[in-house]
Amino acid sequence: MRLTRYFLPTLKETPAEAQVVSHRLMLRAGMVRQASAGIYSWLPMGHKVLKNIEQIVREEQDRAGAQEVLMPTIQSSDLWRQSGRYEDYGKEMLRIRDRHDREMLYGPTNEELITDIFRNGARSYRDVPRMLYHIQWKFRDEVRPRFGVMRGREFLMKDNYSFDLDQAGAIRAYNKMFVAYLRTFARMGLKAIPMEAETGPIGGNLSHEFIILADTGETEIFCHRDLIEFDILGSGVDYENDDLQPIVDSWTKVYARTEDMHEAEVFEREVPEDKQVRRRGIEVGHIFYFGTKYSEPLGAYVSTQDGESVPVHMGSYGVGVSRLVGGIIEASHDDAGIIWPESVAPFKVGLINLKTSDSACAGACDELYRKLQEAGVSVLYDDTEESAGAKFARMDLIGLPWQIVVGPRGLKSGTVELKRRADGVREELSPDSALSKLAA
Amino acid sequence: MRLTRYFLPTLKETPAEAQVVSHRLMLRAGMVRQASAGIYSWLPMGHKVLKNIEQIVREEQDRAGAQEVLMPTIQSSDLWRQSGRYEDYGKEMLRIRDRHDREMLYGPTNEELITDIFRNGARSYRDVPRMLYHIQWKFRDEVRPRFGVMRGREFLMKDNYSFDLDQAGAIRAYNKMFVAYLRTFARMGLKAIPMEAETGPIGGNLSHEFIILADTGETEIFCHRDLIEFDILGSGVDYENDDLQPIVDSWTKVYARTEDMHEAEVFEREVPEDKQVRRRGIEVGHIFYFGTKYSEPLGAYVSTQDGESVPVHMGSYGVGVSRLVGGIIEASHDDAGIIWPESVAPFKVGLINLKTSDSACAGACDELYRKLQEAGVSVLYDDTEESAGAKFARMDLIGLPWQIVVGPRGLKSGTVELKRRADGVREELSPDSALSKLAA
Numbered sequence A, B: 001m002r003l004t005r006y007f008l009p010t011l012k013e014t015p016a017e018a019q020v021v022s023h024r025l026m027l028r029a030g031m032v033r034q035a036s037a038g039i040y041s042w043l044p045m046g047h048k049v050l051k052n053i054e055q056i057v058r059e060e061q062d063r064a065g066a067q068e069v070l071m072p073t074i075q076s077s078d079l080w081r082q083s084g085r086y087e088d089y090g091k092e093m094l095r096i097r098d099r100h101d102r103e104m105l106y107g108p109t110n111e112e113l114i115t116d117i118f119r120n121g122a123r124s125y126r127d128v129p130r131m132l133y134h135i136q137w138k139f140r141d142e143v144r145p146r147f148g149v150m151r152g153r154e155f156l157m158k159d160n161y162s163f164d165l166d167q168a169g170a171i172r173a174y175n176k177m178f179v180a181y182l183r184t185f186a187r188m189g190l191k192a193i194p195m196e197a198e199t200g201p202i203g204g205n206l207s208h209e210f211i212i213l214a215d216t217g218e219t220e221i222f223c224h225r226d227l228i229e230f231d232i233l234g235s236g237v238d239y240e241n242d243d244l245q246p247i248v249d250s251w252t253k254v255y256a257r258t259e260d261m262h263e264a265e266v267f268e269r270e271v272p273e274d275k276q277v278r279r280r281g282i283e284v285g286h287i288f289y290f291g292t293k294y295s296e297p298l299g300a301y302v303s304t305q306d307g308e309s310v311p312v313h314m315g316s317y318g319v320g321v322s323r324l325v326g327g328i329i330e331a332s333h334d335d336a337g338i339i340w341p342e343s344v345a346p347f348k349v350g351l352i353n354l355k356t357s358d359s360a361c362a363g364a365c366d367e368l369y370r371k372l373q374e375a376g377v378s379v380l381y382d383d384t385e386e387s388a389g390a391k392f393a394r395m396d397l398i399g400l401p402w403q404i405v406v407g408p409r410g411l412k413s414g415t416v417e418l419k420r421r422a423d424g425v426r427e428e429l430s431p432d433s434a435l436s437k438l439a440a
Helices: A021-028 A044-063 A078-083 A111-121 A167-187 A225-229 A245-252 A264-270 A321-331 A359-374 A388-398 A408-412 A431-439 B021-028 B044-063 B078-083 B111-121 B167-187 B225-229 B245-252 B264-270 B321-331 B359-374 B388-398 B408-412 B431-439
Strands: A032-036 A039-042 A074-076 A094-097 A103-106 A130-139 A154-164 A192-196 A206-213 A219-224 A256-258 A276-291 A301-303 A309-311 A313-320 A349-353 A379-382 A402-406 A416-420 A426-429 B032-036 B039-042 B074-076 B094-097 B103-106 B130-139 B154-164 B192-196 B206-213 B219-224 B256-258 B276-291 B301-303 B309-311 B313-320 B349-353 B379-382 B402-406 B416-420 B426-429
Touching: A021 A032, A021 A321, A032 B074, A032 B111, A039 A044, A039 B074, A044 A130, A044 A154, A044 A167, A044 A321, A074 A078, A074 B032, A074 B039, A078 A111, A094 B094, A111 A130, A111 A154, A111 A313, A111 B032, A130 A167, A154 A167, A154 A321, A167 A192, A167 A206, A167 A245, A167 A276, A167 A313, A192 A219, A192 A245, A192 A256, A192 A276, A206 A219, A206 A321, A219 A225, A225 A276, A276 A321, A313 A321, A349 A359, A349 A388, A359 A379, A359 A402, A359 A408, A359 A431, A379 A388, A402 A408, A402 A431, A408 A416, A416 A431, A426 A431, B021 B032, B021 B321, B039 B044, B044 B130, B044 B154, B044 B167, B044 B321, B074 B078, B078 B111, B111 B130, B111 B154, B111 B313, B130 B167, B154 B167, B154 B321, B167 B192, B167 B206, B167 B245, B167 B276, B167 B313, B192 B219, B192 B245, B192 B256, B192 B276, B206 B219, B206 B321, B219 B225, B225 B276, B276 B321, B313 B321, B349 B359, B349 B388, B359 B379, B359 B402, B359 B408, B359 B431, B379 B388, B402 B408, B402 B431, B408 B416, B416 B431, B426 B431
Parallel strands: A349 A379, A349 A402, B349 B379, B349 B402
Antiparallel strands: A032 A039, A074 A103, A094 A103, A130 A154, A154 A313, A192 A206, A206 A276, A219 A256, A219 A276, A276 A313, A301 A309, A402 A416, A416 A426, B032 B039, B074 B103, B094 B103, B130 B154, B154 B313, B192 B206, B206 B276, B219 B256, B219 B276, B276 B313, B301 B309, B402 B416, B416 B426
16 A cells, blocks of 8 residues: 555644553554544545454454354344343443334344354254354443553454364363463454453353453453463364363463452462563453353253253353454554554565655665565555654554665665564565565 | 354344345345444445445446545534525434534435535636545444434445536536446346436436336336346446446436436436336436535635636535445345345455365365465355264355355365356356356
C-alpha cells in the first residue's frame, strides 16, 4: 500500500481523553476513532490488526475441533427469562423495544441462544461432543467506558460453547480450550498465564482467566517463573488423541494468582524466592465449566446409549478479540510508539523513501515495493513528500516490525538501511539482501 | 469434516413458515435457524457459505482500490440529526436508549458515520480520492420480515463510500464499483444485470441496482439478451489505468428495466424481438452517486490545489451479503435441493461411504478423505451408519458440487462413482482418477 493513497490519519498531539498508553497510541496511529462513548470505528490499519488477531483465534479454535457459527447481535428476551438471567444482568444489558414493542436486547454473551440452537439440533449421544463458537460483536452498557477498546461498550468477542454427555467429557473440552488459549496468545507474541478465577455472572464450578503480562496492565499478578518461561508452541498437540490433563496440570499446579485472589503467605511458602514473579497483567480470556446450569432450564437434553434422557454438560470460553488489540500494545510499545509482533502486524515492512524527488530513490523504492509484494510480503510504502524526521517518527509510531530506509547517500554505495523496530538494530545492506532477508 | 462430528441438523420435513424456496432449503439443509422474527443464527454450513461470499466481495472491493474499515453497529443519533435523516427513517430504524438515556440507534446504513470519519481525517486534495468500505451487520426493523435471510431484520451488508474532489472523480469511483459489482456477482456464478434505479432514501443523482436472474425472483425484469450473454470475467480490468466509462456504457446503453420502470412500448421498439428477455430477478446490489448531499451538512470539506475549500463528492455502494446466500439458492437449485456454485460452496466434495461396516469401504473412504484434504480440497465425509437413500438425499439437499460414492460393489472392480450435482452426470472411475480430477 502506498501511503499517499492510504487512509491513515495519524495525530501528532496526544489526545487528552486517552488515559492508557494503548488508547493514546491507537488514536495517534490512526487505528481507531471514537464513534460515541465506548464505541469505536476501526480505520484501515486498526482493522487489519483486528482481523489478524481474529484469524489466529479462529485457526486455534478450528485446530481444537470447534466449529464456527454466527449468532445475531440482537436477541429476544424470551430465552433470557427461561434461564433466569434477564433481570440478573442489570443495566449493563442494552435493552431494546422493537416496532412491535417486543423486548429485545443486544447480546452481552450467548449461553442462552447457543443452548437453544443445540437443543433443537441434537437428540442423542451421537450428537455430542460438540464445540460451537462464533466471533461476533457484543454490547455491555458500562457506566463509564474507558481505556479505549480495552473496555468499550461494543466489543468483539470469540465465544465458544461446549456440549458433552457428562462432566468427564466437559472437562476434556475445557482442557482443549485451556491449551488452545495458551497457543492462541503465544502466537500473538504474548505471555499468557492461566489463573484460577471466580465464575461471576456466567456461573459454574471451574474457571480460569488468562492474563497477559504488560507493565501497564490493570491487575497485579503473582506467579511462579516457570509459567512465564514455558514454551507452549515448542511442542505440537494432538487434540483428538493426546490426554491434555497433564499439560493443564503443569500450568495449574504452581502458584498463579491475581491481586484479588493473592495470599502473600502462600506465595512465599510455595514459590522459591528466585522463582517469585510479581508483574502486572491484563485479562484477555476466560473459560468456564458450568455443568447443566443452562441445559436444565432450557431443556437441552440428549438420550444416552441406554435410552436415558440427560441434560448436557456445558462450558463457555471467551477471548476478547478487540480488547487484545489494546492488550498487545500495552505489552509491546516504547516511547516512540507501537511495536507489533509480526503475527498481528498490519504490514510486515515499512518502506521509507527519504527523497521522493530523487529519481534513483524513487526507482529503488518502486522496485523494492514491487518485489516485496511479489514475494508475498505486506508493505506500507511511504512515498509522501514529508520530511525525513516526520517519516521516521510516523513509522516508529505505527510500529511495523521492519523498516527499509532508502536515501540518496546509501544508494550511491548501493545500500539501503534495514531497521528492526523492536530493538532498533540497523543494518546497511544491498536492496536485494534486504529483500531476501524479509521474504524468508 | 466427518459428518458424525459436524453440527448439521438437517430437516426431513419442509418447515411451514418458509414461503420461498431458498428459505425452505436453508432451514432443511441446516444452514440457519431463526432466532427471532427476521433474525437468524448461522450454523456451521451456512456460516461457511456466508464467509465465502463475503470473501469474494472483499477481494473485488480491494482489487478496485477500496480500503476496508469497520464501523460499529450502534451509532449515536447526533450525526443523523445533522444530516436530517433521523426522522426520515421512520420505524424501520431500531432506536435505542442507553443507560444514560442517550438516543442511540442500530445503523441501517453508514453515510453519516463514514462522512464524520472522513472529515476528521482528510484536509486537502491529497487526501482524495478514497474509497472506504466495511462488511458489517445492519438492522432494519421491517414490519413483516419474510423470505428468510432475503429480507431479514438483521442482515450483513458490504457498504462502500467514495470521496472525491469533484463530480468527475466521483463518476470514476462509481464506474469502478459498477465494474467491481459485475465481477463480484459473476464470480459467484450469478448473472447480474445493472438497471437504472430510483435513489430512494439515500438520495442523489445517479443510481443502479444489480439484479440477478432467478426464476423464483421477486421482480419481473425486461432486458436485452446481450447483457445476459456478456462475459465480464473474460477480460481483465486495470482499475487504475483503464478508462471504465466504455465498459459501463456498454451495459447501460441497452434496455434493462425492472417491472417498476418498464415501458412495454420502448422495450418493443428498442430491442429486436429475438433479443427480448423477460425473466425474474432479485436485487443484490445498489450503487449511488449523491454528490455533496452528506458532505455539505456534515462539513466534509477539503482544500483544492488553489486553496479553495470544497465539499467532497460522494457515492455509496451496497451489496447484500447475507441476502446473497438466499439469492444464490433461488438462482441455483432443483427439486432435490441446493446446487452450490463451486466458488461459494461450503465444501467442494461430499464423500459418501455406502457401507461403514465394510472395512474395504471404510479404508477406501478414509484414504480418499485424507488425500483430498492433503490436496487442499474441502470435503464433507458422510461416515454415518444411515441408509444409502438417506445419504443420497441429504447430499443432494445440501448441494455440494461433487459427490464421490464409495460402495462394496464398485470397490470390487476398483471403482468409485463421481457425480456432478449440477447436472447429475455420473462416472465410474478409480479412486485415484477421482482424486486427480477433483484436485485439479
